[in-house]
Structure formats: C-alpha cells, structure tokens
Amino acid sequence: MADLHLSGISKSFGSARAVEPLDLSVTDGAFVTLLGPSGCGKTTILRMVAGIATPDAGEIRIGGRRVDGLPPEARNVGLVFQSYALFPHMTVAQNVGFGLRMRRIARAAAAPRIAAALDLVDLGHLAARYPRELSGGQQQRVALARALVIEPDLLLLDEPLSNLDAKLRDQLREDLRALTDRLGVTTIYVTHDQSEAMALSDRILVMRAGRIVEDGAPEALYRRPRTRFTAEFLGQTNVVPVVHRAGRTILPWGEALPAVAFGVDAGHVSIRPEDIALIPTTQGQARVTARTFLGAAVEYRVVLGDSVLRVRETGSGVPLLPEVTDVTLSLRVPPHPLAEVAAVPEAADPGRPVAGSDAPESAAAE
Secondary structure (H helix, E strand, O other): OOOEEEEEEEEEEOOEEEEEEEEEEEOOOOEEEEEOOOOOOHHHHHHHHHOOOOOOEEEEEEOOEEOOOOOHHHOOEEEEOOOOOOOOOOOHHHHHOHHHHHOOOOHHHHHHHHHHHHHHOOOHHHOOOOHHHOOHHHHHHHHHHHHHOOOOOEEEEEOOOOOOOHHHHHHHHHHHHHHHHHHOOEEEEEEOOHHHHHHHOOEEEEEEOOEEEEEEOHHHHHHOOOOHHHHHHOOOOEEEEOEEEOOEEEOOOOOEEEHHHOOOOOOEEEEOHHHEEEEEOOOOOEEEEEEEEOOOEEEEEEEEOOEEEEEEEEOOOOOOOOOOEEEEEEEOOOOEEEOOOOOOOOOOOOOOOOOOOOOOOOOOOO
16 A cells, blocks of 8 residues: 655646646555546546556656556556446456456466455355456446456446446445455546545545646535535535624525524535425415425425525425425534635636536546
8 A cells, every 4th residue: 555646746738737736645555536527637646646648747657656657557556447348258257357367476476366366355256257248236246346356456447336226336335445445555547427536535625627626525515515526526515605793694595694603704505405405384475386206305496586596305204295385494513604706817818607507528538
C-alpha cells in the first residue's frame, strides 16, 4: 500500500481542457471517490495515475516515488475497468494471472498467488471456466482478482459496478468495501453514482468541468455542502431563497429560525426532501400535487407559491396523503446555507453553464 500525491497535473485533448491544474493527496489505505457528471475529468485523472494517459504538466507520486514518466507496468497499480476487459480465450485463472505473466513471475510462484486472489473474491471453484460462462457479477470479481493478484500499491476502479443490475450492484458494493478494508489497499474509485460514492468512500471529491468543487467525508458533503452544485448533485435537495430579518431567518413558507442555527449571510439554503414534514390542514399555504410510492418511502411534489418542492416521508407507518392535499410545512432539522456566490470557478469560456447545471459532455475527458 502507498499514498498518492498529484501536484499541478492537467490534461487537454486538442482545444478541450479535460482536467484543470489540480493538487490531490490520498493517504495510505484510504478509499477515495472521484464523483461527478460525464465529462468532468474524473476518468482522465484515473488514467493519468495508471499511466494510460500522460499529463500535460505536473507530477504524480505513489509512495513518494515519482511515476508520471514511467509506463503502466512499472507503477504497480491495479486497474479495474467498467467493461472488465477480460480475455475471452483465457480461463478465469489465466485472466487473473495475466499481470504476473507480464512481470515474468515463474508459473510455480504465480499459481498460489492466483489461487489466493480467487479465494479473496470467492471464485476459486470457477478457475477453469471462461468469461462467457460467468455472470456479470462473477466477471467483475475476476477483474478485481486480476487487479489484486499483483499486490498493487494502489487500486484504481473505473465505475466497475455500473454494468450490473441494482440488487447485485448493492451486494458487490458491500463486498468491495469489506475487501478493501481487509486488505488495507489505497483505493481510488470513479463513479457518477452518488449512492455508490456515499456508501463506499472515506472521502469524496466532487468534480465539475475538470476541477475539484468540494472535498470531504460523505456525511459532511451531504449535510453541509458549500456550493449549490454539490448540494444538487449529491442527492435530491430543495435550494430555496431566505430572508434575514432581526436576527431571524425566514423560510419561504414563513417559518422563522434563529440565524445562528445555520449561519448568516446566506441568500439560499439547501433543504433535503426528508428534512421537511407535511401537515395536512385546510389552512395550508402549500399543496401536494403528486406522489410517488417507493416502498420504504413516499415522495411528494409540493407547490408553494411559484416554487415546487420535493418532500420525502419514510417509514411503513406513514399515511399516504391524497394527491390534492393542502398542507403546512415544517422543518425537521436546521437547513444548510448556500451563499449565492458559492459557485464553481468557471473556465475562460463565458458561455459555460452556472453552478447547479450539468457540465458539458466530453468524450475525450471520460
């Protein structure tokens, strides 16, 4: 295992800047996720660390050793692709042992390492099968075993669960985190899936337009985002304007809170759907106009003046409100401030969208 340090790295494809100059440090044994929309540069960073792409500038150090001038095989990193990239003509054992062959490890020495890697992912009994004889989840495990068998200093995962169905993805997500914890391997994970990022990570780097927008623990980013982009990208939220008056902060439905409860000088606040309570009443200032039953939760569309809010009620005992119901709103927890100026720094192009909208797609960047 080893730590990772990026200093001033950047990357362009022609006139398109995929990664703006950035610095990044990951401590030994940490599980860090690069999270962002398509085209934000997260996979480009992963490819530069792996040696598949060359940075235009900057340094990459793994375990204190500078590696940006080295070929991929000299960096001792394990890489798992979204497509798994298994060789169809090789057995499971041969696929797992491919990296050892490239390192000229003798067959006698490689055999026990291959067996141990397959046991790690519970596939030892399938060593003689071919990829076409495996399920998607089993293929993903083979790709993971192939990355681990070389005993990497750094494990790089590029959306490895995105091709799986939802139930299997949830199971393998738990298995993956348990495995990396057991091995203590430093892991960099790339995804656009917010739930994956929050479930797996010690730390999340939210990216947009080639930049790191925010950096922090999952709970902190979800509960206390500093920018509108993070608040809206990391799950659902309601970004609403507030008015400050005489030491109180007035929410759009009239509820007043002490300004010190969540900060001052914020023109907007982020309120998660689960943090709003609905109270049916004939004197309500808002109206439920639609509902979606999700089993463990019910989501409501609530119209308040010119605004539309999302509200989520959870629990099996929560009654279902009719789709046309007048309600009053009440806050369950203090909201989190989002200053109007807390926008993502933009590139030189003045036509770029403002914070909170999707970043432009870039096939080169991803």
